[in-house]
Amino acid sequence: MNYRYRINYSKKEGMRYTSNLDIHKMWERTFRRAKLPLAYSQGFHPQPKIQQASPLPLGFLSDYEIVDFFLDQEMDLSILINTLRNSLPSGIVVNSIIQVDLLEPALQTQTIASEYHIYFLEEFDIKIIVERIQELKSKENINRIRRGKSYDLRPLIIDLEIKQEDPCFLKMFLKSKDNATGRPEEVLSELNIPVEFTRIIRKKIILANELVVNK
Amino acid sequence: MNQEKSLLDQLERILPLVEKPGRYVGGEYNSVVKNWEEVSTKIALVFPDIYDIGLSNLGLQILYENINQREDCLAERAYSPWQDMEDFLRKNKIPLYSLETKAALRDFDVLGFTLPYETLYTNTLNLLNLSQIPIHSEQRGMEFPLIVAGGHATYNPEPMALFIDAFLIGEGEDILLEVIDAYKIWKKNDRSKHELLLKISSIDGVYVPSLYEPQYNSDGTFLNMKIKNKSVPKKVTKRIMGKLPYAPTRFIVPSISVVHNRIAVEIMRGCTRGCRFCHAGMINRPIRERTVQEIIQTIETGLQNTGFEEVALLSLSSSDYTNVLGLVDEISNKFAGKNLTISLPSLRIDSFSVDLMEKLKGSRQGGFTLAPEAASERMRKIINKPISEEMLLTTAFEIFKRGWHTLKLYFMIGHPSETLEDVAEIAALCKKVLAVGVKAIGRRAKVHAGVSTFVPKPHTPFQWVACDQQESIRQKQNLLREQLKGPGLKFNWTDPKETMMEAWLSRGDRRLAQVIETAWKNGAKFDAWQDFKNYDTWIQAFSEANLDPDFYVHRERSIDEVFPWDHIHPGVKKTYLKTEYLNSLSLQLRGDCREQCYACGITQTFNHLRKEDPGIVWKCPNLSSKRSKNELSIPN
Numbered sequence: 001m002n003y004r005y006r007i008n009y010s011k012k013e014g015m016r017y018t019s020n021l022d023i024h025k026m027w028e029r030t031f032r033r034a035k036l037p038l039a040y041s042q043g044f045h046p047q048p049k050i051q052q053a054s055p056l057p058l059g060f061l062s063d064y065e066i067v068d069f070f071l072d073q074e075m076d077l078s079i080l081i082n083t084l085r086n087s088l089p090s091g092i093v094v095n096s097i098i099q100v101d102l103l104e105p106a107l108q109t110q111t112i113a114s115e116y117h118i119y120f121l122e123e124f125d126i127k128i129i130v131e132r133i134q135e136l137k138s139k140e141n142i143n144r145i146r147r148g149k150s151y152d153l154r155p156l157i158i159d160l161e162i163k164q165e166d167p168c169f170l171k172m173f174l175k176s177k178d179n180a181t182g183r184p185e186e187v188l189s190e191l192n193i194p195v196e197f198t199r200i201i202r203k204k205i206i207l208a209n210e211l212v213v214n215k
Numbered sequence: 216m217n218q219e220k221s222l223l224d225q226l227e228r229i230l231p232l233v234e235k236p237g238r239y240v241g242g243e244y245n246s247v248v249k250n251w252e253e254v255s256t257k258i259a260l261v262f263p264d265i266y267d268i269g270l271s272n273l274g275l276q277i278l279y280e281n282i283n284q285r286e287d288c289l290a291e292r293a294y295s296p297w298q299d300m301e302d303f304l305r306k307n308k309i310p311l312y313s314l315e316t317k318a319a320l321r322d323f324d325v326l327g328f329t330l331p332y333e334t335l336y337t338n339t340l341n342l343l344n345l346s347q348i349p350i351h352s353e354q355r356g357m358e359f360p361l362i363v364a365g366g367h368a369t370y371n372p373e374p375m376a377l378f379i380d381a382f383l384i385g386e387g388e389d390i391l392l393e394v395i396d397a398y399k400i401w402k403k404n405d406r407s408k409h410e411l412l413l414k415i416s417s418i419d420g421v422y423v424p425s426l427y428e429p430q431y432n433s434d435g436t437f438l439n440m441k442i443k444n445k446s447v448p449k450k451v452t453k454r455i456m457g458k459l460p461y462a463p464t465r466f467i468v469p470s471i472s473v474v475h476n477r478i479a480v481e482i483m484r485g486c487t488r489g490c491r492f493c494h495a496g497m498i499n500r501p502i503r504e505r506t507v508q509e510i511i512q513t514i515e516t517g518l519q520n521t522g523f524e525e526v527a528l529l530s531l532s533s534s535d536y537t538n539v540l541g542l543v544d545e546i547s548n549k550f551a552g553k554n555l556t557i558s559l560p561s562l563r564i565d566s567f568s569v570d571l572m573e574k575l576k577g578s579r580q581g582g583f584t585l586a587p588e589a590a591s592e593r594m595r596k597i598i599n600k601p602i603s604e605e606m607l608l609t610t611a612f613e614i615f616k617r618g619w620h621t622l623k624l625y626f627m628i629g630h631p632s633e634t635l636e637d638v639a640e641i642a643a644l645c646k647k648v649l650a651v652g653v654k655a656i657g658r659r660a661k662v663h664a665g666v667s668t669f670v671p672k673p674h675t676p677f678q679w680v681a682c683d684q685q686e687s688i689r690q691k692q693n694l695l696r697e698q699l700k701g702p703g704l705k706f707n708w709t710d711p712k713e714t715m716m717e718a719w720l721s722r723g724d725r726r727l728a729q730v731i732e733t734a735w736k737n738g739a740k741f742d743a744w745q746d747f748k749n750y751d752t753w754i755q756a757f758s759e760a761n762l763d764p765d766f767y768v769h770r771e772r773s774i775d776e777v778f779p780w781d782h783i784h785p786g787v788k789k790t791y792l793k794t795e796y797l798n799s800l801s802l803q804l805r806g807d808c809r810e811q812c813y814a815c816g817i818t819q820t821f822n823h824l825r826k827e828d829p830g831i832v833w834k835c836p837n838l839s840s841k842r843s844k845n846e847l848s849i850p851n
Contacts, residue, residue, distance in 0.1 A: 014470070017240055019237075021472075022472055028524070033519065046554055088244075089244040089470060090242045197228065
């Protein structure tokens with residue numbers, strides 16, 4: 001019998017330069033350091049069963065990442081969270097852990113959309129950005145080429161908005177489905193904002209079954 | 216602190232633009248971040264190659280843990296940035312920084328470089344320069360860190376003598392701490408740098424090159440090493456640990472994938488086989504083992520501290536570990552079913568090795584590797600690595616039969632007096648092994664021949680011999696390429712130009728410093744990498760220095776030549792090396808010196824250590840006083 005748990009965590013500091021694949025390794029090693037009774041896949045090369053919701057591009061920060069893992073034994077959530085916190089590398093902060101139904105579909109297939117906040121590291125003329133946003137939103141198609149393939153970015157954009165707070169930031173709401181993921185750096189490129197002059201933070205991942213994600 | 220903030224701000228703009236930015240941020244699990252202001256003595260440990268290679272270096276891991284255990288010290292790390300990052304650092308005038316606190320390297324008290332191989336020399340200069348530290352020792356006053364270096368390459372320190380303040384010869388565990396202590400006292404007293412250098416030159420194993428002056432004969436050969444200060448030792452004897460010290464267990468767990476993502480446990484230090492080409496085998500004597508219990512404990516604690524999925528048991532010759540069967544049994548009992556990969560490299564060529572590997576289940580996804588080094592009977596006698604072909608073929612059959620599909624065989628070409636016939640035997644042997652494999656498991660069987668080129672090293676019986684000529688090496692490689700074609704065979708070789716670079720640096724003298732500097736100034740770096748084509752830059756640098764690379768590489772030394780590294784004493788006597796050289800010329804084999812002592816001199820050199828602690832586990836045979844006399848009387 002397996003038990004399924006879901007971690008909501010933040011990705012901070014230098015950890016933002018750890019790729020998705022290496023984050024997977026990081027969790028494996030963290031779980032082993034924490035001596036959790038991990039459930040392994042069957043087969044010739046058994047692997048711990050770990051599922052990530054939606055890959056976060058290299059260099060992005062996040063206040064809201066989701067990973068599922070499976071244990072052979074049921075564990076008390078407060079014990080689980082404490083054990084994990086003692087075994088984590090710096091830059092990974094566990095926000096919450098819940099137990100979820102074993103029969104839920106794979107986490108990546110549940111992911112629908114992501115919210116990003118983009119902060120500016122250089123001075124930009126916000127008025128011009130606001131105008132460009134309006135322009136983009138009014139378009140029917142935004143055809144782009146990524147890795148040699150052409151695609152339409154427009155349907156992947158759910159919402160774009162400049163938040164005039166202190167500091168001012170760009171809020172992006174993009175689809176992140178398994179086969180159709182809007183990438184913030186693609187939108188930034190359409191807005192003529194160089195990605196190295198921004199700090200991108202994922203603020204939320206929306207899952208299909210929102211009831212499962214207890215906020 | 217303010218400065219750090221601005222560095223982090225700068226990095227935030229730079230890192231998205233470089234390859235693998237995770238190399239430059241630190242924050243790894245088990246890295247140690249101390250409060251900069253609260254610690255009196257700051258040491259940066261530097262591996263002058265990229266993070267991916269340097270991170271798993273066991274020597275630096277040992278020193279990192281040792282130093283950080285002390286409350287009065289901190290140890291942080293730095294590696295060579297790759298070209299893209301270097302360009303950004305230079306463009307933005309950011310001095311190279313440590314990964315832990317992001318402090319500029321020039322703000323540390325001591326920089327400790329590890330130089331395991333010679334092709335890191337240009338990187339060392341580049342790293343100093345990137346740190347905005349003058350590369351020449353004499354140009355660095357008290358405002359700059361003390362620059363020390365250790366590692367295998369420093370057994371011939373002369374090529375780097377103008378750049379390094381002090382070399383720490385031999386095993387670094389104690390000696391680095393002693394240098395730190397001397398530094399602390401000096402810093403408190405506010406004396407000159409010369410006084411510091413003089414002070415540390417009195418520590419056993421420390422070589423301060425600026426206190427020595429090389430002299431040469433008119434033909435360019437080395438005359439002797441003149442001492443510039445009466446108080447310094449004429450010979451600097453390497454340091455060893457009488458008993459292997461506590462093994463590190465808090466391995467830094469990288470947040471990005473590097474070359475070796477694993478726990479490394481040194482099961483023993485030293486080797487008794489006496490292969491005449493082998494630098495490590497000569498300079499790491501005597502042989503000292505850890506107990507099975509200690510190794511198991513180290514693995515357990517290491518796994519608990521890291522969560523790693525791989526363990527490497529390191530030594531120069533695993534099969535020679537006294538209780539290797541017991542070790543492997545204990546490991547398979549303890550760790551079976553835990554989804555661990557355990558590697559046991561450097562196995563002897565016999566079916567017992569196959570038994571050992573089979574017990575370490577889970578590590579079978581990789582190939583099986585054996586190192587015959589030479590294929591002809593004559594060459595084996597010259598290099599003193601006797602193996603029988605029959606034994607190799609029997610072992611190979613067992614390997615294929617028990618489920619491995621790929622067998623890697625390591626050979627070396629360019630051994631002294633090697634002919635094309637000797638080389639052709641390498642190809643013939645590989646084919647025989649493949650035939651055995653096909654017989655065992657059919658067409659799935661594969662043989663990979665890794666053929667490197669021999670480079671004569673100081674402090675070995677082959678320090679007198681000429682390195683093979685480039686044309687000759689190419690001819691041999693062409694022959695192998697020709698003959699190792701076909702299904703199931705693969706052949707890897709080393710570019711002869713790389714071999715040349717390693718060769719002139721290995722047996723260089725102090726005059727090479729100018730060549731290294733010029734080569735670096737003209738762009739040479741990452742000499743160990745094939746991505747960088749530095750050979751022509753080096754040849755140009757030799758010509759600017761009016762030196763001939765062939766003098767260092769292809770010259771056979773006369774038997775009584777004085778070497779530029781003779782004042783560095785590895786514990787093994789030159790007379791022993793000479794005897795072994797002569798034995799190679801007369802095709803004389805010498806056995807495993809656990810069985811019989813051949814008087815290399817190591818027990819004499821470190822007799823005091825052996826006496827100090829009679830319980831220590833050296834595998835040199837115990838000599839009766841009569842035998843000891845005998846040992847002394849073996850002729851040169």
